[in-house]
Amino acid sequence: MDVQSEIVKSEIVQTSGLDTLIELSYIGAAVLFILGIKMLGSADTARKGNMLSAMGMLVAIVATLLYQDVIEYQYIIGGVIVGTLIGATAAARVQMTSMPEFVALFNGTGGIASLFVGWAEYESRKGGWAGGVPSTDFISVTAIYIAIIIGGITFTGSIIAYLKLSEKIDGKPVLYSGQQIVNSILLLGTIGCGIAFVMDPSGMYIPFIVAVGLALVLGVLFTIPVGGADMPVVISLLNSYSGLAACAAGFVIGNTVLIVSGSLVGASGIILTNIMCKAMNRSLANVLFSGFGSGASTGGGGAGGPQGEAKFLTPDDAYYVLEAAGSVVFVPGYGMAVAQAQHAVRELSDILEENGCEVKHAVHPVAGRMPGHMNVLLAEANIPYEQLVEMDDINAVIENVDVCIVIGANDVVNPSARTDESSPIYGMPIINVDYANTVFVLKRSMGSGFAGVDNPLFFNDNTRMILGDAKGTIESMVGAFKD
Amino acid sequence: MQLLLLFTFVLAIFLGFELIVKVPSQLHTPLMSGANAISGISIVGAMIAAGKTGNETITIVLGTLAVTCATINVVGGYLVTDRMLGMFKSKKGNN
Numbered sequence: 001m002d003v004q005s006e007i008v009k010s011e012i013v014q015t016s017g018l019d020t021l022i023e024l025s026y027i028g029a030a031v032l033f034i035l036g037i038k039m040l041g042s043a044d045t046a047r048k049g050n051m052l053s054a055m056g057m058l059v060a061i062v063a064t065l066l067y068q069d070v071i072e073y074q075y076i077i078g079g080v081i082v083g084t085l086i087g088a089t090a091a092a093r094v095q096m097t098s099m100p101e102f103v104a105l106f107n108g109t110g111g112i113a114s115l116f117v118g119w120a121e122y123e124s125r126k127g128g129w130a131g132g133v134p135s136t137d138f139i140s141v142t143a144i145y146i147a148i149i150i151g152g153i154t155f156t157g158s159i160i161a162y163l164k165l166s167e168k169i170d171g172k173p174v175l176y177s178g179q180q181i182v183n184s185i186l187l188l189g190t191i192g193c194g195i196a197f198v199m200d201p202s203g204m205y206i207p208f209i210v211a212v213g214l215a216l217v218l219g220v221l222f223t224i225p226v227g228g229a230d231m232p233v234v235i236s237l238l239n240s241y242s243g244l245a246a247c248a249a250g251f252v253i254g255n256t257v258l259i260v261s262g263s264l265v266g267a268s269g270i271i272l273t274n275i276m277c278k279a280m281n282r283s284l285a286n287v288l289f290s291g292f293g294s295g296a297s298t299g300g301g302g303a304g305g306p307q308g309e310a311k312f313l314t315p316d317d318a319y320y321v322l323e324a325a326g327s328v329v330f331v332p333g334y335g336m337a338v339a340q341a342q343h344a345v346r347e348l349s350d351i352l353e354e355n356g357c358e359v360k361h362a363v364h365p366v367a368g369r370m371p372g373h374m375n376v377l378l379a380e381a382n383i384p385y386e387q388l389v390e391m392d393d394i395n396a397v398i399e400n401v402d403v404c405i406v407i408g409a410n411d412v413v414n415p416s417a418r419t420d421e422s423s424p425i426y427g428m429p430i431i432n433v434d435y436a437n438t439v440f441v442l443k444r445s446m447g448s449g450f451a452g453v454d455n456p457l458f459f460n461d462n463t464r465m466i467l468g469d470a471k472g473t474i475e476s477m478v479g480a481f482k483d
Numbered sequence: 484m485q486l487l488l489l490f491t492f493v494l495a496i497f498l499g500f501e502l503i504v505k506v507p508s509q510l511h512t513p514l515m516s517g518a519n520a521i522s523g524i525s526i527v528g529a530m531i532a533a534g535k536t537g538n539e540t541i542t543i544v545l546g547t548l549a550v551t552c553a554t555i556n557v558v559g560g561y562l563v564t565d566r567m568l569g570m571f572k573s574k575k576g577n578n
Contacts, residue, residue: 033521034498040514041506047568050517054561057524064527070534075547079533083554090555091562096570102563103516110522110556116549117525120532124542139485239515242522249525251488259488260495261524267499268518272511365508372511379570388509 018066025063026257032056033261037268043385060257096380097337100235100369101165104158107238111154114245115212118147121252122201122208129202141201143251145194145211150245152215153222158238160223161231165369171228180289183221190214226288229334229411231369233276233287240269272371279365281417281427308459310446313466315473318440319480321464325402325438327358329394331431332374333367335408335443339470345407346381348474351481361387362394362431364412395432404433405440406457407470414455423453439463442470513567520560526553 033056039049064070094102122144125137133141163169193211201208226234243265250258277284322328330345349359361383363374378388398404406413413433416423433439434457441463457463466473506514532538532546 034502037499037502037514037518037521040510040517041502043507043510043571046510046513046571047565050513050561050564050568053517053521054565057521057526057557057561060524060527061530064530065534067531069536070531071536072534072538072543075533075543076530076550079529079547079550080554083551084558086551087555087557087559088562091559091566094563096567099512099516099563099567103512103519106516106519106556106560106563107522109552109559110519110525113523113529113549113553113556114525116545116552117528117532120538120542120545120549121528123545124532124535124538136485139488236515239519239522242519246522246525247492249528251485251492253528253531254485254488255527256488256491258524258527259492261521263492263495264499264502265518265522267496268503268514271500271503272515275508275511363509370512371515372509372513375509376512376567376570379567382570385571390508 018068022063022066025059026255029056029060029063029257030260032059033264037264056261096342096376097340098166099376100231100373101162103370104161104165104231104235104238107235107242108155108158108162110242111151111158111238111245113151114147114242114249115151115155115215117249118144118151118252119212122148126202133198133201138198139251140254141198142194143248144201145197147245147248147252148208148212149190149194149215150241150248152212153219154238154241154245156216156219157223157234157241158219160220161234161238164223164226164228165231171231173227174224179221179225183218186214186218186221190218222288225290228369229366230280230287232366232371232373233273233280233284235370236269236272236276237284237288238269240266240273243267243269276366276371279429281425281429310458310465311463313440313464315466315468315476316480318464318466319477321403321438321440322352322357322477323355323481325352325357327360327401328352328403328405329389329398329401329433329436330359330361331367331404331406331409331413331433332361332363332378333407333409333412334369334373335410335470337368337373337377337408339408341407341471341474342377342381342383344471344474344478345378346383347478348481349383349387351478355481359387360389360394362389362391364391364409364431367409367412391429391431398432398435401436403438403440404436405442406433407442407474408444410443410455411453413457414453415457415460416453416455420456425453433457434460434462437462440466442466442468442473444469510571513564513571516560516567517564520557520564523553523556523560526550526557529553 032052036049036053039045164171193207196207243262247259247262352359367374413431415434417425417428417430529546529549532542533550
């Protein structure tokens with residue numbers, strides 16, 4: 001083995017052209033990532049884009065293996081085998097409804113990998129910094145620290161997001177008095193450790209270890225005050241962090257392909273975060289810190305909430321309305337995912353179409369627990385592309401719609417957002433289902449939505465509540481059509 | 484060299500914004516999981532830490548852990564994105 005690697009090594013050292021080849025391969029990989037993301041922008045090319053991006057990754061990996069200093073393959077192979085087994089099994093098994101927590105978990109593995117890379121690089125280089133850090137290494141030292149902090153926050157933040165999304169822990173915001181103060185002190189501590197570390201990295205093992213611990217704690221503390229339905233924002237943000245952590249790792253080892261691809265991911269996450277916040281008419285700070293949906297901070301609703309009597313309907317009665325309808329719009333929310341109702345929805349929408357009815361599925365940008373979550377579920381159920389409409393497009397024509405079927409969505413169709421200035425969700429763009437001729441609301445119970453706000457929609461004259469499991473309800477409607 | 488890296492970083496961020504702003508909302512989930520897979524690029528740094536000649540034990544251990552985690556990220560991320568996008572595609576064929 002040793003002899004063999006010596007031979008390999010000596011061959012490689014002689015060919016300085018190999019280094020150029022590796023650098024060129026990295027450029028190729030970066031180009032493939034960029035093209036891949038570009039092609040992800042259209043449904044027709046998206047799958048090919050993802051493959052191009054995967055090829056880019058393969059090119060980068062192979063190029064790194066050719067790197068003349070990389071000669072101990074056994075650990076790499078071991079890690080790759082274990083990682084591939086876990087990753088491939090998880091990817092094959094995960095249900096589409098569980099995609100948000102799955103992506104959260106994967107963000108976490110990316111984050112912790114960057115933390116380990118930063119740490120490993122620190123271990124291998126700290127000896128050289130014993131007599132003080134040369135100014136040329138200043139960015140490396142800072143980058144090591146940043147990679148570790150962002151990586152650590154991403155890791156534990158993602159774990160909490162995963163636990164909340166998979167309902168292994170309560171999704172409600174966790175708030176306590178002085179929370180912002182505690183977070184600020186810890187953040188300052190992290191920065192303080194950072195300064196101490198950058199000034200003297202070789203002698204500063206304790207600040208380094210403390211910083212790793214602080215980053216892990218901060219990830220938890222930043223994520224626990226965020227409620228379940230605000231998770232689309234948090235996942236987007238963690239996605240951005242995982243990219244930035246990879247980027248920092250790129251600065252650590254001076255590798256451009258890490259920097260380019262990390263930046264792309266970082267930018268992508270920031271844009272999605274921004275889109276999610278806009279769709280809820282809230283600032284990022286409000287989402288992250290306010291504990292929205294805890295009930296305590298939302299006041300509204302309650303005694304002053306809408307009064308009146310809701311009108312109920314059975315699925316069999318609903319059939320008579322649907323049978324006569326010329327246009328039906330489904331508005332899915334997280335409840336559809338929970339009930340796994342997407343296939344039943346597809347069946348009902350097919351039957352309605354056969355019946356001569358025009359069917360659309362209107363998706364609110366923050367419906368579900370991650371950006372685009374509902375679209376994936378509808379795609380899984382083979383709902384045709386042409387039937388999907390975005391919020392603004394359906395709102396423009398919603399007055400002409402005969403029946404809107406709201407499936408497990410609540411806040412995104414709550415008219416208070418338009419009419420009630422005292423409502424915590426006032427100003428949030430919603431799908432105006434209340435303007436349709438008839439609204440069916442499929443819900444498990446009459447409880448309020450995530451925001452803890454009463455929904456006057458339920459008490460409108462043109463609203464009919466159909467209580468029960470959404471999947472069962474829709475299947476009953478399908479059954480009524482078949483009879 | 485270091486400043487050149489910073490320059491690359493800034494340019495890549497801008498490029499990322501330009502590319503991703505154009506992605507329609509229905510593709511946001513695959514975009515996110517695809518981007519997530521790309522963030523596993525830290526596998527490059529991980530492999531160097533795990534396989535570089537003359538590295539100390541602790542570096543190798545950390546590097547190997549990093550390779551494992553980054554591989555989960557890369558393999559899982561690309562496969563699940565492909566699985567999702569396969570669904571997006573099939574409906575066109577059916578209709």
